[in-house]
Amino acid sequence: MNKLFRFFLIIALASAVLLYAISSLNTSQGYSGGNTLTIYNWGDYIDEDLIKQFEKATGIKVIYETFDSNEAMLTKIEQGGTTYDIAVPSEYMIDKMRHEDLLIPLDHSKLPNLKNIDKRFMDLPFDPGNKYSVPYFWGTVGIVYNPKMLNGKKITSWNDLWAPSLRNKILLIDGAREVMGMGLNSLGYSLNDTKKAHLIKAKEKLDTLTPNVKAIVGDEIKMLLANEEASVGLVWSGDASEIMSENEDLDYVVPKEGSNLWFDNMVIPKTAKNIEAAHKFINFMLDPKVAAQNTEYVGYSTPNKQALKHMPKEVVKDERFYPSPELTEKLEVYENLGKRNLAYYNELFLQFKMHRK
Ligand code: SPD
Numbered sequence: 001m002n003k004l005f006r007f008f009l010i011i012a013l014a015s016a017v018l019l020y021a022i023s024s025l026n027t028s029q030g031y032s033g034g035n036t037l038t039i040y041n042w043g044d045y046i047d048e049d050l051i052k053q054f055e056k057a058t059g060i061k062v063i064y065e066t067f068d069s070n071e072a073m074l075t076k077i078e079q080g081g082t083t084y085d086i087a088v089p090s091e092y093m094i095d096k097m098r099h100e101d102l103l104i105p106l107d108h109s110k111l112p113n114l115k116n117i118d119k120r121f122m123d124l125p126f127d128p129g130n131k132y133s134v135p136y137f138w139g140t141v142g143i144v145y146n147p148k149m150l151n152g153k154k155i156t157s158w159n160d161l162w163a164p165s166l167r168n169k170i171l172l173i174d175g176a177r178e179v180m181g182m183g184l185n186s187l188g189y190s191l192n193d194t195k196k197a198h199l200i201k202a203k204e205k206l207d208t209l210t211p212n213v214k215a216i217v218g219d220e221i222k223m224l225l226a227n228e229e230a231s232v233g234l235v236w237s238g239d240a241s242e243i244m245s246e247n248e249d250l251d252y253v254v255p256k257e258g259s260n261l262w263f264d265n266m267v268i269p270k271t272a273k274n275i276e277a278a279h280k281f282i283n284f285m286l287d288p289k290v291a292a293q294n295t296e297y298v299g300y301s302t303p304n305k306q307a308l309k310h311m312p313k314e315v316v317k318d319e320r321f322y323p324s325p326e327l328t329e330k331l332e333v334y335e336n337l338g339k340r341n342l343a344y345y346n347e348l349f350l351q352f353k354m355h356r357k
Contacts, residue, residue, distance in 0.1 A: 047297035113286030121303035133265035238300030
């Protein structure tokens with residue numbers, strides 16, 4: 001072998017080794033594809049033991065990231081820096097994403113466990129025929145409160161929160177639609193109202209709640225309420241159920257003026273690199289025993305009818321967290337209000353937050 005040939009052979013081998021090293025580095029740093037699956041979910045929204053079970057059963061490596069609002073999730077997906085294989089948006093965001101061509105149609109033949117979902121949660125207006133999304137959890141928005149800390153006082157209405165006795169006692173989840181929704185509902189307006197005058201009135205009413213608001217927080221709301229750092233919280237029902245399992249003095253109510261009924265579903269974003277593995281994971285999460293384990297861990301309400309059979313009766317029969325269809329019919333599901341209106345909700349919510357400072 002002449003010297004020149006040996007030199008080129010060494011260069012070629014070195015480049016091959018370098019390329020291999022770079023590609024495995026990419027995989028471990030969160031690039032989807034190959035044998036990895038990148039999942040983007042709400043914080044505190046899965047039993048991570050199930051991820052390990054899935055990895056063990058399939059040999060697929062899961063990269064798991066979290067978000068704290070639909071809006072933050074959308075921005076990250078639109079930026080495209082990380083290519084998520086699965087995301088878990090709520091209904092109005094799914095409607096927005098499918099209209100903006102950000103989702104991949106699901107292959108139902110790869111999701112045999114879809115049959116376990118209660119028909120009540122299938123084929124909803126935000127995704128006819130479940131072309132793009134599969135139910136994950138559902139629930140309501142309401143008020144969790146501690147009667148012991150309120151001298152036995154009961155809360156039944158949004159307007160109760162404006163009582164001067166609640167000064168500095170209320171925590172709010174950091175959600176634009178939830179907080180604006182509370183303002184709208186307290187005035188008798190719809191959660192999907194787009195009249196500028198009504199939205200401004202709702203924001204002005206929220207401003208008058210400021211003295212009672214101790215903080216606007218993320219998932220730590222559960223710990224703060226369970227530890228009695230505040231006596232009232234605007235929360236999602238699943239968080240209330242988790243808080244109440246930590247502190248039995250608390251109660252949860254869906255206010256009498258009305259509230260939100262929501263659905264979080266699994267989707268495959270357009271940028272996905274491992275569509276095959278995404279279907280495998282979605283189908284895995286739809287298994288009745290897996291869904292029951294996840295539900296017991298997370299505390300939210302499962303749409304999986306077969307999973308309910310594996311769960312404690314007192315949980316499934318608790319109408320606060322599994323409200324009947326008659327009750328849910330009276331609640332409103334958020335609609336996709338369009339770019340301009342959604343941006344206006346966010347802007348007013350931001351102004352409300354600034355008003356507190
Ligand atoms: N910590 C998990 C929070 C999940 C809340 N999803 C509810 C969204 C309602 N729009």
